[in-house]
Amino acid sequence: MAQTDKYYVPAQSVWPIVGAIGLFLIGYGAATWISSDNAQASWIFFAGCVVIIFMLFGWFGNVITESMSGLYSAQMDRSFRQGMSWFIFSEIMFFLAFFGALFYARMIAIPWLGGAGNNVMTHEVLWPTFQAHWPLISTPGGTSTTAMPWTGLPLINTVILLISSITLHWAHVSLEKGQRGPLTIGLGFTVLLGIIFLGLQVQEYIHAYQDMGLTLSSGVYGNTFFLLTGFHGLHVTLGTIILFVLFCRILKGHFTPAQHFGFQAGSWYWHFVDVVWLCLFVFVYIL
Template sequence: MNVENGIHDAHYFVPHPSRWPIVGSIGLFSLAMGAAFSMNGFVAGQWGLLFGALVIIWMLFGWFGDVVRESVAGSYGQQVDHSFRWGMSWFIFSEVMFFAAFFGALFYTRVLSVPEIGGTGFTNRLLWEGFSAHWPFATGPETTAYHTMEADGIPAINTMILLTSGATLTLAHWGLVAGNRTKLTLGLLATVLLGTLFLCFQAYEYHHAWTEMALTLNSGAYGATFYMLTGFHGMHVLVGTIMLTVMLVRVLRGHFSAEHHFGFEAAAWYWHFVDVVWLLLFVFVYVL
């Protein structure tokens, strides 16, 4: 129990038994089985993937809907708020470690692996004789020619888009704290639109790179690391945009106040994390 200056938090909210964990388990199991069947050529696998995806979507709407209703009803006290904050903090930390692993893979590939395989010693003759260790054109004898991505153009534009989205989200937060619903709504709407625009530019960039620059997942270590890092980041931008869209809908329905708005804060934390990751990506993938 939280005790501060002799004042006790009223209670710690314990939710009623929920069906959503078992529903989510069924959805994940269906996705896993569907993926396994699909990779082995069974037509039923596609139906399993579809069923699993629909169940997961249903679970997300239902479970988060329950949480929203409980929050709006005032069921959550200060202790629950602290639990949510710690939970979101640890989740973002896990995402930091997730991307740290991929940046580590990029560092290992560029600094250690490629030079070693491309050397003149035993490793080169044993693993890949004829390998060219000149980054970003670290290729073998069977790799087709490709072009690398430049920092100017769409990557620079997307950098400005995400930096601007961070500013508009901060303005929306200031509006929420100040009780200015118009500033909150417009700032949040601008952030959602900027996130959507980022995804559209990235989709165009991928299409251009794949069809006109011959840059694919088979384009040596450069192609693999490029799509791995930017692809996972794009997925996180999509998730963040969905989260902010949900926050916008809640704002339009009158949710959140200057004192109670952790749902908004959690989405904002996640979005700022996505911004920082992109800055690192822009430097280490596009510039260097």
């Protein structure tokens, strides 16, 4: 009878409940902050972010210790791959829901409100001055905004993320070849590009609020714009943290050409984030 690998079962961990508390603080703080413009709610939101970062580093530390101690087997490696694959699939469904809301507003709701089909008098009753076009830069209350152009910061950020995918792939290939120097340089550049992307997105949001009048209160266009780009920015933040942890592990000599799924999982996630941004750039900024 063939010998089976031992399957390591970790001890009970506090990190899931810590993560749940952090997510609760983020959700409650963000909802209260947006709805009431309460400064105290912003502190709750940022406290939740700190808790999540603390949880990530603590949980990552436990997993790294278990991995370096030789507790994982080939079966565990397959479990990690399946888990990461399902996680990315759930993230795809998450963004598809928001893209679905965007397409519904653009392709169904706005034409219907504009009198498409048999709804000739709909806009005359609900919104007499309504014009069925996208982006919808006005609200029934008379608030007007400006659409965010695809040139400038959005285009620069697109180039940055595309370059980051190239540098990360270069680092991955270098790892598989056992070339530690190019691996460190490529991964370091990827982390730096992720930080630059986030900094430029903050500048874009400040410009939108202060100069363009584009806010979360700017009707369906402002809602979909900030929800899609904001959640993507959150994923870029998480991806940058993951890559930074991998960078620190590389400096400590972790990973080998034969065993490096932790690096591969972080690479999968980053490439997924890049693909989502390309879809955002096309459907939110250009079209």
